[in-house]
Amino acid sequence: MATLEGSADADLSKDDGGVRRRDFINIAAVSFAGVGGVVALLPLVNQMNPSADVLALASTEVDLSGIQEGQAIKTIYRSQPLFVRHLTAKEIAEADAVDISTLRDPQTLEQRTVDGKKQWLITMGVCTHLGCVPLGAGEGENKGEYGGYFCPCHGSSYDTAARIRKGPAPLNLEVPPYSYTSETAILVG
Amino acid sequence: MVRIGAFLVGLFFSGWLLVSFLFGAVAYVSDPPAPTAEKEFHLVPRHVAFSFDGPLGHYDKQQLQRGFQVFKEVCSACHSLKFVAFRDLEALGYNEAEVKAIAKGWAIKTPDVDPATGEASSRDPVPADHFPKPFANDVAARAANNNAVPPDLSLMAKARHHGPAYIYSLLTGFQDQPADLIAKFPDSKTPEGLHYNPYFANLNLAMAPPLTAEGQVTYAEGQPKPTVDQMSQDVAAFLTWAAEPKMETRKSAGFAVLLFLIIATGLAYMSYRNIWADEKH
């Protein structure tokens, strides 16, 4: 008598080893497909990372020769403001006079500049609180009560070494990686 | 009702199409389309073997460098390569410093703005820049080139059928107009200022033969002799890379993906047979 179900012989193979071998194939097929699905997600995620042209602009050259003592310029590094400041002797003295143990983020001016180039303070122009651009790099801008930078968003004040002195910001303005390519030029990034 | 309407609509469309066919057939027989010079003398690109042909093909970096040299010394005087950046040249085997030097020494400068005055100025390109265009705009290009704009070459190898072979054939295909062409189509004589080339769609192009003599470009020691044929092949290879810089990544990723898919599909087939083993269908 014919039926649509398999014969009794086929049922016998469902015992022990049969079941396990058969299940194994199904499990293998599903897990293989699962792994493939996960791997296929990688490019879908990776495409949101910076593209090659963005990465190619990841370094900035700055010519220091035109910046007078006491002046600062704003330039752009990785699409964010970069402050390059030529400190006066008075500003250096003010920065050195601070007892670093009293600071929120203890660092000396030496640690924040290159040896022998203490007058050149290069920092990101990004407040470490919530990312606003502090004032103080432009001509006639409010430098805050410590003579460095002042962030108008939530009132963080930075001193002449761009260290946080007052307000909600937790850290000093970040010093990006840079090196001198000549006496008067730096390469940031 | 639906079927009666459909019948009438069908009769109308089919009937009128057959009437149109008759009109066309009569016209075709009584007044066959005249042959044109383009139809009879246009040639499909010549076959040429490249290292990047086929699913296993790879770019030959030495060849790409030679082709780049031809582009730099010959083509770039008139043709832009605006979608390619100097930084991309690292794929040809140049290191960072070499790329920087190539960019800095590029004959055409990158337009910029003078930081002091705000006026238009130019500067040496840097690796992050795209290849600067030889002409500021199409009007300037047209004015300098006998009223024809030299096309951008970034995508040329993908913008023509059989791209690499087309570029090679076009560069080596300049010749005098065949006598039987003029005999058969006296009106199709190559106009003054144009150049006959059977691989070009309408047979006459504004570009003068750019590669004319062996040794026009001096290749480095140990490279093949710079014959016109060799230079044409090399620059065709370079432009293929320029159009499809990710080809090698694409092919190697393809093999990994295919291998995986074949195994996965094999397992899926076994699983399918397995599940249906006890059911007739």
Place this chain on the structure above:
Amino acid sequence: MSFPWAKEYTPKVPLMKWLDDRLPLPRFVYNAVGGGYPVPRNLNFFWNFGVLSGLALVIQIVTGIIMAMHYGANDAVAFWTVEHTMRDVNAGWLMRYAHANGASFFFIVVYLHIFRGLYFGSYKAPREMIWLLGLVIFLLMMATAFMGYVLPWGQMSYWGAKVITGLFGAIPVVGEPIQTWLLGGFAPGNAALNRFFSLHYLLPFVIAAVVILHIWALHIPGSSNPTGVEVKGPQDTVPFHPYYTAKDGFGAGVFFIAFAIMVYFAPNFLGHPDNYIEANPLSTPAHIVPEWYFWPFYAILRAFTVDFFFIPAKLLGVLAMFASILLLFFLPWLDTSPVRSGRYRPLFRKFYWILLLDVLVLGYCGGAPAEEPFVMISQVAAAYYFAHFLIILPLIAAYEKPLPLPGSITEAVLAKHGETAAPAAVPAE
């Protein structure tokens, strides 16, 4: 809906029970594509293409959303942003080639799905609504594909947009204002590009919604099958899961292999080189063709070369092209044969194969230059196309003598295996 013997969803863990009482989504899925959906046991591999069409839609939506992240819908930068995606974005070339070839694969599987339905009479009662919704999906796909092809703003994009919107210009009196309105200008430009992008992003989600209706309508009578004989009892069906999930899983594997071969090794094979040239309103490509999946319709459009008294040939071509799709909406009422499957309709079957060949010929002519002999061939082929659906099918239905049908799906399956139906398999109706 469905059959009384369909297995009922029973949550196994308390959490699923809790969820089932509040939002029975797992139950819904179980009844739609799980163990709760009984499907005829005799479906062949042509029944894979429905699921594969859904898969292609998902591929298009995922890669499309990613493409949109890097695309700029502005005529000054559109071409540049696409090249930027190809060259600089991480795996951008993969996303773009997958999206471009994905469109072709979507049409391939949908065409196979449609021709399966035509052969096996899947459009007949009680499944007319499934057929009609499917045609709506097809029309939406065509609109989406056309607008998507404009976005890279290459030469074919530009001139395709110009020619296709020009079709509306054939309408008497209001044609030209409509064309100008569609484009937001007198020729394709930034306005057209932006609205096409907006709609190209919207329509796939409309398609997804109609797909849900399509599947809903499918679950009322249940799937058709190669015999065309309705399901008569539990012995005729198997649960969708695991039987057809396994079969569709294998089908998806084969689909992905073919897809990967095109994307990784011949990504530009189905495209046109001219679209790698930036749009230039001053220079028309020598030979404008749409993408291959429009070729049969393009051939019908161009087949009309002679004015019909006061109706210009151009308008006739446009009317015929739209009619060639719209007539499919009437198919369930044109083919009145009570037998569904082409297997038991000898005369229908012969004409079916002629139709298939006819559509392939139309496709070839649509992709060829508009010159003889292609125009003449497409005139004959287009004449057959209309005659097939509007004249021949109703006549066949009236005069054909079908072969004897099997008593049930089970009987047909057993006959295939050289057995006769067991008494137990006969439905107790």
